[in-house]
Amino acid sequence: MKKREFHKLLLAGGALGLADFPLGLTQAFAQGTGGVKGGTLNSIVQPEPPILNLAVSQLTPTQMVSGKIFLSLLTYDVSLKPMPSLAKSWTISPDGKTYTFKLEPKAKWHDGKPLTSEDVVYTAMEFLPLTHPRAKAIFGRCESITAPDAHTVVFKLKEPFGPFIGAFDISNLPVMPKHIYAGTDVVKNPANLNPIGSGPFKLKEWVRGSHIHLVRNDDYFKPGLPYLDAIIYRVVPDGASRALALENGTVQLTQWTDLELFDAQRLSKKPNLAVTTKGYEYFAPIMWLEINNRNAPLNDKRFRKAVMHAIDRTFIKDKILYGFGKVATGPVNSKTKFYEPNVTTYDFSIAKAKALLDEMGLKPDAKGVRTTVRLPVSPYGEMVQRTCEYIRQSLAKVGIAVVLESTDPGSYTQRISNWDFDMNLSWLYQFGDPALGVTRNYVSSNIRKILFTNTEGYVNPQVDKLADEAAVAVEDAKRQALYSEMQKIIVDEVPIAWLVEMEFPTIYDKRLQNLVTSAIGIHESFDTVYFKG
Amino acid sequence: MNLQWLQGLGALGVRLGKMVAVILLIAIFNFMLVRAAPGDPALVMAGQSGATDEAFLKRVRAEYGLDQPMPTQLATYLGKVVRLDLGYSHRQQRTVLSAILERLPATLLLTLSAFAISLVGGVVLGSLAGVRAGKLSDTLISLIALVIYATPVFWLGLMLVLLFSVQLGWLPAFGYETIGVTMSTWAGIVDKLRHLALPAFTLGMLYLAIYARLMRSSIIEVSHQDYVKTARAKGASDGRILWRHMLRNALLPVVTMAGVQAGTLIGGSVVIETVFAWPGLGRLTYDAVLQRDYQVMLGVFLVLSVLVIFFNWLTDLLYRVIDPRIKAA
Numbered sequence: 001m002k003k004r005e006f007h008k009l010l011l012a013g014g015a016l017g018l019a020d021f022p023l024g025l026t027q028a029f030a031q032g033t034g035g036v037k038g039g040t041l042n043s044i045v046q047p048e049p050p051i052l053n054l055a056v057s058q059l060t061p062t063q064m065v066s067g068k069i070f071l072s073l074l075t076y077d078v079s080l081k082p083m084p085s086l087a088k089s090w091t092i093s094p095d096g097k098t099y100t101f102k103l104e105p106k107a108k109w110h111d112g113k114p115l116t117s118e119d120v121v122y123t124a125m126e127f128l129p130l131t132h133p134r135a136k137a138i139f140g141r142c143e144s145i146t147a148p149d150a151h152t153v154v155f156k157l158k159e160p161f162g163p164f165i166g167a168f169d170i171s172n173l174p175v176m177p178k179h180i181y182a183g184t185d186v187v188k189n190p191a192n193l194n195p196i197g198s199g200p201f202k203l204k205e206w207v208r209g210s211h212i213h214l215v216r217n218d219d220y221f222k223p224g225l226p227y228l229d230a231i232i233y234r235v236v237p238d239g240a241s242r243a244l245a246l247e248n249g250t251v252q253l254t255q256w257t258d259l260e261l262f263d264a265q266r267l268s269k270k271p272n273l274a275v276t277t278k279g280y281e282y283f284a285p286i287m288w289l290e291i292n293n294r295n296a297p298l299n300d301k302r303f304r305k306a307v308m309h310a311i312d313r314t315f316i317k318d319k320i321l322y323g324f325g326k327v328a329t330g331p332v333n334s335k336t337k338f339y340e341p342n343v344t345t346y347d348f349s350i351a352k353a354k355a356l357l358d359e360m361g362l363k364p365d366a367k368g369v370r371t372t373v374r375l376p377v378s379p380y381g382e383m384v385q386r387t388c389e390y391i392r393q394s395l396a397k398v399g400i401a402v403v404l405e406s407t408d409p410g411s412y413t414q415r416i417s418n419w420d421f422d423m424n425l426s427w428l429y430q431f432g433d434p435a436l437g438v439t440r441n442y443v444s445s446n447i448r449k450i451l452f453t454n455t456e457g458y459v460n461p462q463v464d465k466l467a468d469e470a471a472v473a474v475e476d477a478k479r480q481a482l483y484s485e486m487q488k489i490i491v492d493e494v495p496i497a498w499l500v501e502m503e504f505p506t507i508y509d510k511r512l513q514n515l516v517t518s519a520i521g522i523h524e525s526f527d528t529v530y531f532k533g
Numbered sequence: 534m535n536l537q538w539l540q541g542l543g544a545l546g547v548r549l550g551k552m553v554a555v556i557l558l559i560a561i562f563n564f565m566l567v568r569a570a571p572g573d574p575a576l577v578m579a580g581q582s583g584a585t586d587e588a589f590l591k592r593v594r595a596e597y598g599l600d601q602p603m604p605t606q607l608a609t610y611l612g613k614v615v616r617l618d619l620g621y622s623h624r625q626q627r628t629v630l631s632a633i634l635e636r637l638p639a640t641l642l643l644t645l646s647a648f649a650i651s652l653v654g655g656v657v658l659g660s661l662a663g664v665r666a667g668k669l670s671d672t673l674i675s676l677i678a679l680v681i682y683a684t685p686v687f688w689l690g691l692m693l694v695l696l697f698s699v700q701l702g703w704l705p706a707f708g709y710e711t712i713g714v715t716m717s718t719w720a721g722i723v724d725k726l727r728h729l730a731l732p733a734f735t736l737g738m739l740y741l742a743i744y745a746r747l748m749r750s751s752i753i754e755v756s757h758q759d760y761v762k763t764a765r766a767k768g769a770s771d772g773r774i775l776w777r778h779m780l781r782n783a784l785l786p787v788v789t790m791a792g793v794q795a796g797t798l799i800g801g802s803v804v805i806e807t808v809f810a811w812p813g814l815g816r817l818t819y820d821a822v823l824q825r826d827y828q829v830m831l832g833v834f835l836v837l838s839v840l841v842i843f844f845n846w847l848t849d850l851l852y853r854v855i856d857p858r859i860k861a862a
Contacts, residue, residue, distance in 0.1 A: 450587070
């Protein structure tokens with residue numbers, strides 16, 4: 001039986017409410033990999049994380065390093081099916097309201113104390129609601145979270161919530177030690193500087209501005225793991241220096257945006273290096289051009305359709321992203337669950353764009369300008385800058401003048417949060433399920449003055465209704481039908497011009513084995529990663 | 534004698550008082566300047582972590598004191614500064630003072646090395662060029678100084694890395710020590726020096742060029758002075774004339790420039806620290822600006838202004854040592 005089928009069976013078993021379904025997958029996996037013990041993995045972390053406690057900060061670099069120190073109940077394979085982590089097995093009641101997890105009995109904290117279900121309850125009910133930006137939206141749906149015995153946790157939902165099983169990854173529920181944090185100011189707890197986790201690696205040393213040194217946790221609950229002796233993350237702020245470090249072998253792994261994409265393409269051709277774009281499926285961001293649906297003439301559907309036609313998205317993918325990515329077709333990434341391919345398509349056609357604008361009665365003036373829009377350029381690197389410049393050129397050809405406005409992170413955040421923009425180049429993590437990472441950007445109940453909400457101001461009662469129903473539907477077929485309908489409507493109305501499903505290159509030394517085993521890729525615990533030969 | 538000593542002490546007191554007043558004014562100015570920038574740290578943090586929770590924003594604002602009126606915030610801040618409490622950084626999860634103190638040694642090591650390289654190199658090369666004005670060695674030195682002066686520092690740094698790290702493999706490309714290896718004390722020092730070489734040299738180059746040019750013109754000017762002619766007429770050797778009569782007088786413009794350099798070095802090291810992944814104060818500042826970490830920004834600005842004022846004072850003292858006719862103000 002292939003692993004994926006095995007998981008399907010497992011999930012089916014869970015949904016049918018069968019009694020405990022013992023997994024034993026952990027051991028099987030550990031034995032099956034046949035890794036070699038030893039070795040130090042050198043990698044890069046950029047920018048430097050402010051803190052290594054994932055329960056306190058959700059930044060990507062924090063997730064990457066902290067994912068080796070802390071664990072969650074589950075992780076997800078590349079097709080987003082749940083896999084065991086701290087939970088060795090789990091069941092879902094037939095009404096979709098009760099989730100029961102059995103924990104690994106041998107799991108221990110780095111200080112030697114046993115990890116119990118009390119820790120999980122404390123984390124989800126007391127710690128995360130204080131510090132975690134998404135915790136209330138997820139665990140707030142619970143009527144109760146209880147620990148009937150030391151190794152069982154029961155989440156009881158007020159009403160069914162389809163994506164709930166997808167919310168137990170390391171970013172959503174990093175399990176924290178109750179005996180360290182209970183009764184303290186969790187944000188200022190000194191343990192945040194010397195994290196006590198339950199993962200395969202422990203923090204040995206963190207020299208700010210230089211490196212983070214993790215070493216093997218010999219008391220890890222999976223026998224014989226981890227394989228690596230140590231992982232060192234270096235802080236290298238300059239892009240050229242990072243490429244150099246990979247090239248001359250100082251580091252054996254780069255991820256996310258560590259390298260400029262032109263360097264990534266060049267380096268991936270070196271004989272000792274391999275490249276993969278797998279392992280980002282859980283995040284699966286889509287790069288898009290947000291359009292402020294409040295402002296005329298952007299509030300006209302025809303205008304937004306014209307924008308879709310006027311931008312050559314294949315050009316952006318091939319020339320600006322150096323081929324890393326795939327042209328997007330709608331709000332859901334094709335790697336995410338419930339993606340719908342049969343939606344309105346928008347080919348690159350200047351003639352069609354002009355026709356739509358003509359139809360609206362937007363006539364070009366003497367200089368060929370029909371209207372002028374403002375696009376604040378976020379300060380997140382060359383790629384953003386180039387893409388915005390390309391968009392300005394593209395839209396100029398159909399008579400839309402784009403004024404690019406440079407910003408720093410603070411003013412960028414403030415302008416988008418306060419809806420003070422006409423267009424905005426951005427991307428959003430999807431977290432494996434439309435209910436977690438997609439609909440938040442399109443439902444009218446989430447029109448708020450906060451980044452990564454429905455800042456474009458899109459309102460459609462039909463979409464709201466479909467999103468709400470799909471979130472609480474129990475069966476996947478039902479959810480698929482609802483989300484398909486929702487996607488068809490949204491794509492036809494173009495509240496946002498979707499550009500490219502982003503892909504990120506993970507470039508690594510070919511001797512490294514088992515590097516990407518799940519949908520969170522390099523954020524994984526790395527307990528089975530090893531060097532061959 | 535006793536009276537003179539007391540007068541000196543009084544002057545020092547006045548000077549100290551002025552310095553403290555200037556620092557306080559700077560602190561107020563910094564505070565206003567930082568707050569004048571749009572966007573608050575709560576929003577930046579929320580944005581970076583994909584936050585959608587108003588309560589989360591409220592909590593962060595309350596913790597930063599951002600929900601208080603501005604004058605209250607300023608008063609709180611000044612009250613803390615007077616007690617040498619630079620605040621707590623929620624981004625860094627530590628006090629600002631400890632964050633700064635941790636980075637300061639690396640930056641001082643880098644900048645003082647660069648300072649020494651530029652000062653010694655610049656004075657030696659400039660004097661050489663000045664004494665041999667018009668000859669081949671002068672032309673060569675002047676040309677090199679001009680080229681360095683016109684070259685962007687980061688580019689120079691990258692070229693040095695390409696040559697010494699990538700092509701020749703003599704020196705490490707970045708970092709401040711070899712990580713994950715235990716070494717004896719001596720090996721550790723050598724290792725640090727090897728890592729220090731390229732960034733310190735790169736950072737020192739620009740000022741080396743400036744000093745060389747200043748020193749050259751200064752030496753040429755001084756060599757036409759009557760006392761040099763007199764010394765030459767007395768039959769003093771070239772070396773003695775240069776050492777005893779010319780250097781001291783020619784040095785003053787260089788010292789003025791060095792005082793300015795000492796103040797700007799730390800700020801100027803941001804680029805070098807970035808290219809060479811050097812864990813210093815420059816990058817702490819840069820990161821703090823990007824993340825709107827008010828407490829760290831204000832703390833670094835304050836520490837830097839104290840350093841600038843201190844170096845200015847040191848320069849004034851140095852003037853007196855080099856030329857006793859100048860009175861300390």
